[in-house]
Amino acid sequence: MTTLYIDADACPVKAEAERVATRHKVPMKVVSNGGLRPSQNPLVETVIVPEGPDIADMWIADRAGPGDVVITGDIPLAAKCVEAGARVLKHNGEALTQANIGNVLATRDLMSDLRAADPFRQGGGKGFTKADRSRFLDALERELRAAKR
Template sequence: MIYVDADACPVKAEIEAVATRHDLGVAMVSNGGLRPSSNPLVAMIYVDQGADEADMWIADRCTSGDVVVTGDIPLAARAVSAGARVVKPNGEVLTQTNVGAALASRDLMADLRAADPFRQGGGKPFGKADRARFRDALERVVRQAKG
């Protein structure tokens, strides 16, 4: 099963394509507002409104052999500890060996942002190369999970 933290996920089409190729179920978990998929492998799961409702739903269900797609590092840490494989939308794979560092980096960046309320800017735009990198990483992780 592929669990997707779907509210702000930019790679839903890529997930659906890989899942279809491998005949894997997908749970697109969100607070609502997503267009349903016509793909019979994709289940749309709508949880209550709230910052971490989708994350908690996924964390409570994912197990060894599952794949979780999320950019949320605390959810990724919970999924990894449950034995799931985690891929961020940018194609980065989080594992037991690197999820702790990702969590520490996230906390440091939150502290830096809080210390400078006038800080402007955001990330770079999400492009074709990012989508390709994600698709390749998801394909690799799905094969490992099935293997």
């Protein structure tokens, strides 16, 4: 049975994911180390893990597998989930797969090194837009349909 896992810390699409999961009658696990308001939806389970670096990521990585869908912006977590056979989406709807996760992970590491080498480097990623939200909804719909096959 398909389960939707949400890496909930700093996730801008929790409500959208819940709507799509509910439409597909797919259980959803919202994983964080606290600070979230639990959903009243019986399909949604809020999982609170202990404080600590990457504890929520490890919880998801230990459980996600073939037939599951994971929503995360954390590239190392995405790599573990892809390796385990899960389908993975970033918040903007970008699918992370066996075909692209190596490049995405290498780019993340390169950017991390560049930021570390230049402490005056300013700026971060681009802002989250309505187009990103729309792309995410379309992508999640596709991934849940594919995962249920």
